[in-house]
Amino acid sequence: MDAQPLTDARALAARFDHHLRLERRSSPHTARAYVATAHRLLEFLGVHRGEVATPAALLTLPAVDLRAFLAQRRGEGLGPSAAAREMSAVRAFLKFAAEQQGAPPALPRVQAPKRPRTLPRPASPEDAVALAEETGALAHQPWIAARDTALLLLLYGSGLRISEALALAASAHPLGSTVRVTGKRGKTRVVPVLPMVATAVADYVAQCPWPLDKQEPLFRGARGGPLSADVVRRAVAAARRTLGLDDKLTPHALRHSFATHLLAGGADLRTLQELLGHASLSSTQIYTAVDAAHLLDVYRHAHPRA
Incomplete structure (x- = not known):
């Protein structure tokens, strides 16, 4: 009897995978990551609340439980960016759980962790x-x-x-x-x-x-x-x-990231100028400064005497 609610919740997570891949057309990587998060959440709730998680319980999940889940994941070494993605996957799963039960989604208010403020840099x-x-x-x-x-x-x-x-x-x-x-x-x-x-x-x-x-x-x-x-x-x-x-990670910043990554990978300025459509080479040369700043940042963080 005790295993039945858990089976229902697991089945819900399995349908979530089908929903992401076939209905939302998410990439295989995103679907795997989101479904893995759904299973982690169910396992956590079983331990944290002392009872198996059911689909109905997901409709009224309090914010304190999600904060506890996030705290555990951070304690396991999850960085701010990865933790924010984890919460995005949780929200998507809870929304799906509500839709599957014909209920309006009522997502707990839990703020995703913020990255520490740093100088602007290309997106990885x-x-x-x-x-x-x-x-x-x-x-x-x-x-x-x-x-x-x-x-x-x-x-x-x-x-x-x-x-x-x-x-x-x-x-x-x-x-x-x-x-x-x-x-x-x-x-x-x-x-x-x-x-x-x-x-x-x-x-x-x-x-x-x-x-x-x-x-x-x-x-x-x-x-x-x-x-x-x-x-x-x-x-x-x-x-x-x-x-x-x-x-600062705007659609245009993706273009700058493209340029910086190519330059770091060995592309010469003339080639980069052609790829970006710059009329003047001086417009392309700004990326040499961006790349040098990035290398200096890596050096300062890696060198034991820096």
């Missing part, structure tokens, strides 16, 4: 991808989730300005290993496309409910018109807050 590759996926996870419709994730991965993966990405015509699909974009002053350039980006864009196109005529914009708004950059910025801001990331 992990944070850039997490931001893209979390922006999609917060969307209200699966096709919009796929759209937002694909768009942000394109900004980071190819170093595009948001205006350049939103100006892409549907004729650009399917994306190959490169895509031609039009930048400032009508200057065109060819930029590389990562396989994961091409896959994400194809997933969005497959789900988009609006006809994508070749001369129309590739990325569409909720009502079928051109997608607004402000809509994207607001969605990114919400995901950024959920993950506890730096306020």
Whole structure:
């Protein structure tokens, strides 16, 4: 008898996995991470409350229990950014649990841990991808989730300005290993496309409910018109807050992260200038300063005499 409620809650977590992968079209990495968090939460509640967790109990989960769960995870070595993602997964699971039981979601108010204030720096590759996926996870419709994730991965993966990405015509699909974009002053350039980006864009196109005529914009708004950059910025801001990331991690900052990571990986300035579409090499040279600052920061933290 005692095992039955636990089985029900485990079954709910299993349906959560199906929901993330097939309905929300989350990436396999995100689905695995979110479902693992759901199981950790159920295990924690069983110990913390002295009774097995049931789906009904998830509807009235008090904030104090979530704070205790977060405290335990932090005690296990979870950093601020990872802890914020953990709470994002918990909220998504509790919302799903409520929907499955026909109840309105009543999520406890628990603030995600904030990162310590530091000087602005490029997003790590992990944070850039997490931001893209979390922006999609917060969307209200699966096709919009796929759209937002694909768009942000394109900004980071190819170093595009948001205006350049939103100006892409549907004729650009399917994306190959490169895509031609039009930048400032009508200057065109060819930029590389990562396989994961091409896959994400194809997933969005497959789900988009609006006809994508070749001369129309590739990325569409909720009502079928051109997608607004402000809509994207607001969605990114919400995901950024959920993950506890730096306020300066905007869609445009993904382009800067792309440039800095390429330079750190050995790309020369002339190549970077072409990829970014800078008219002058002096515009590209700012990334040498950013990269030097990052290296100095690493040195100061790693050297025992620093």
